[in-house]
Amino acid sequence: MDAFRLLTRSTNFKKPAASAAPAAESANRLPSAGTATNPQLFRSAEADELESKHGKKRKRVAATEDDGVNAADLDFFHSTKRSVAPASGSAPSKTESNQTVEQQDDDSDEEDTMDEVECRTILNSHKIKVTDLRDLSEIQPTPAAPAASEKESKKKKKKSKKEKTPELSKKEQKRARRMYPQPLVSFKELRSRYKISGRLANNVAEQGFTMPTEVQLGALPLLLGDSTGSTSKNGPEPDLLVVAPTGSGKTLSFLIPVINKIVRHHHSNTDEHGILSVVVVPTKELASQIVNEGRKLVANTGVKITLMKKGMRVVEGEADAPGEDSGESGSEEEDEERDDDNKPKKAQKNLPVTKSDILVTTPLQLVNSLSANQTKQVASMPLVRSLVLDEADVLLDPLFREQTLDIWRSCVHPDLRVSLWSATMGSNIEELTRSIIKERLENIGQDSNSVHPLVRLVVGLKDSAVPNIDHRLVYAATEQGKLLGLRQLLHPTAASATDVRLRPPFLIFTQTIPRAVALHSELKYDIPAEAGGSSRIAVLHSDLSDNQRSDIMRDFRKGEIWILVTTDALSRGLDIKGLNGIVNYDIPNSAAIYVHRAGRTGRAGREGGIAVTYYTKEDIPYVKSIANVIDASEKLRGTDGEKSIQRWLLESLPDLSKKDKQELKKHGVKARQISKHIGGKDKDKEQEEREARRARISTKSGFERRLENRKKGAIAASRNRKAAAADDDAVSDDGSWDGIGN
Structure with a gap:
């Protein structure tokens, strides 16, 4: 069947009936008309009922807990001992107030903790699918048995080899890998349940975030699950692959855990200073946007977020400034700024190492900065504990893959956690991620069967x-x-x-x-x-x-x-x-x-x-x-x-x-x-003209274009004649012999 004939045939579609709604009502549907009433894309009545049920309990507990709390005296990371001032009436003793606060915290955890059925209902209604990408043997380990002798252990191994374990079907394997973590129903839970920094929680509230989107509802509990240092229902922080629709709030989902982890690090380790987190993005516009959003969240937290620029030093011991005769043709993200062009090379070499906690960069800029003596060897970043790859499918595409993997391998801290985010991510990205994590653990001498799992979170339909x-x-x-x-x-x-x-x-x-x-x-x-x-x-x-x-x-x-x-x-x-x-x-x-x-x-x-x-x-x-x-x-x-x-x-x-x-x-x-060549032979001029006409963006007719070309040709010929006459005059005025007549 000829598709061109089908596409060009007349099709009488039924026109929708004219709506009597005023023009102002249709204008309100435009994205530029105002803010969205509901940032969530998917939801159901059953999930709304569950969320409102738990949200009311959480709201009442939060109100009693925050009454009379002095923000200056609040200890962010020791929630069991707090000094609470009396709100009204007779003032209770400190021990009584501490006991009541502890009791309220325990009650809130008991009331707000959902069982697996409720978690599954909310996650499924929001079309959130969380999958553990580890092997089934790692997901469901055998229970610990009492210590046995070497002979007994050898006998058990022989028996286990002889006994064939029944193979699971694909559906059963998918069910075994599915996870149902505790969802984030409200941003108030960031403070009450996950104990994030109070200043960070205030910054989130000041930005007007009240209802989490689907990706925030599923990803934040996974990344903040071990933020208090205790084992939670969601387990330790995993390496995470996130596939979520565009505009669903992925930037906020990875910035909040990264900032909170750095705040905790500053409180526990005051001696270590340097880059603790790296965010890699494919374009400079996206990097600037993330830095602008991050600066709103890090206000008054003591955390500094910086945009990577050419000439910036990120580690000690760099011999040359990045980007000088690096031998690579820079892409759109590596254009030099005006201020850096005017600096002499010696001044760039003597620049101090940047004092920042979070570095947002494009791949080639950071690789050039980490490369010493214009060689392929890349320096390591030993303090980096969080690596975020935003638009990971592009960063691991052949165009940026080698540069991104060099950055990944340079992060040598044993507790490094990696998260990959995009709206589109193929299965090849998952396989590459698993192999790189395994290779990195082997290089640093750590067991590949790590406690931290590799988890994939998908919102809606993939891609x-x-x-x-x-x-x-x-x-x-x-x-x-x-x-x-x-x-x-x-x-x-x-x-x-x-x-x-x-x-x-x-x-x-x-x-x-x-x-x-x-x-x-x-x-x-x-x-x-x-x-x-x-x-x-x-x-x-x-x-x-x-x-x-x-x-x-x-x-x-x-x-x-x-x-x-x-x-x-x-x-x-x-x-x-x-x-x-x-x-x-x-x-x-x-x-x-x-x-x-x-x-x-x-x-x-x-x-x-x-x-x-x-x-x-x-x-x-x-x-x-x-x-x-x-x-x-x-x-x-x-x-x-x-x-x-x-x-x-x-x-x-x-x-x-x-x-x-x-x-x-x-x-x-x-x-x-x-293209000018096909099979090594030059094209005919007619063929080139036909291709040029097809690809031309214009509504002018061929006759109008011929007139324009003739006019341009006449102007160019006139200029050439004037230039040739000027050259002749210059030669004659030079004193050289101009003929017998002179």
Whole structure:
């Protein structure tokens, strides 16, 4: 069946009935209209009843516990002995008050502790799946037997070899690996149950966080389970792999445990100072965003969070400043800042080691800083106890893998805990994580069967798009059709065949930097001058300097720029809460990239965001994976209305081979790659012109372009003639022989 004929045929869809709701009501659904009422994506009535039941008990206990407590005299890490001032009436003695506080703490633990059935109900209703990735023998060890002699032990070993243990089916293995940790129902539990620092708890409350999202509900108890030093229901802190939708609060989920661990370390070990935690991210914009969020949480806690910059020293004994003739071509994250360019090399070498507790960095910057004498040897960071890999699937992709693994291996502390976070994570990342953890434990001489497990936490469907936004897949046939469709989005009053309405601010994604620049030049004057004109549209890509990129992002966040044309440099981690939607002008290179692009809108449970994807005839072979992601997202949302992806479309689109998927992921759509050689032979000029016309972003006709080219050619020829005449005059004035006539 010809997919092109199916896509171009007329389809009469039933138009929804005109709603009588006022325009203001529809405007309130936009992500830019305000904050989300509920940041959770999934929930059920049964889970709400359980959470409210435990939340009321917790609220009453917290109120009696906090009455009259002096924050200056509060000991954060010795909860059994507290001095509580009387609230009113006769003042009880200190021993009586301490006993009542201890009794309240014990009662709160008894009342708030859920049994396994309640934990399972809440986790399943929020679509949270926690799995232990260790071997079954490590998860369910045999009970300890009394000491026996060597002969008896040898006999038991022989018997165990002869006796064949029954093999479990796949379903039984999955059940055995499933975990149901105590969920975090309210952020108040961070203080009452997990005993985090009071100042950190106040900072969390000041940011307005009251109801935890799904990833926070499941991940924070796992990472804070052993924060008090005692064995809790959730066990010791594990190595964690987290797959959660975009905008679900992953940054807060790993920052709170990291900061709390450092606060405890400062109280217990005052002599050790240095980098205790490292957060690695793929882009500089994401690193700056994490530092800004972290500074709000570390206020008044004594913890310092720092953004890695070129020229910064992180360990003692570095011979050369990082980045000087390193022999590597820096990527978009390693552009040098203006202040560092003006510093002499000697001044950079004599820079002191940074005094920070948390370092947020991109891979190549930290590897260059750890490399000594411009060699491949990487210095170790012995104090690092927490390593966070945000957007781990990109960091462990071949582009960044070696640099990320060098950082991982440089963390040699025996108590190092690693957490990997992303909205998309393949099974190869899990296998690589297990092998690296095992290799690191062997290198430091520690038993591979560690007490700390490797746990995977998945929220919703793995590798699926966020379900609270609308997805639109629009067939535009040609490049000119895409540009016309995009202009209809810029002018919402114009008639639109696709009935898509998208209000600024929004992002436009293209496949390459030249296409982003060309699209920006086409749209530059589409906004009228009275609305701000060309200043409302900007382009951002990795060829710009750091200062240009930071200025553009600042203006975009402030609302001075309405439309930002960009590449996949901004497809991951960027958190702009007021973003109304995104436009995939060029089809994404993979389903994972589509998930991250679409996730720039609909953050923290906000509804009303739109993800529009245009595709042409050349894109048809690559559409099915994206259509499947959209279909799965709509099923996850459970909409009863008409779906944006029709059944006939899924059946008619062709499947893509594994080799073609890899080629698409590396190079993008072939129709937009203008290469000059095929099989070692030069192309014909006609073929090059045809490819250029297909990939051109413009609505001008060929006749108009020929006139422009002729005019440009005439201007260039005139300049060449003037330059040649000027050269002749210069030679004649030089005193040399100019002929007989002179």
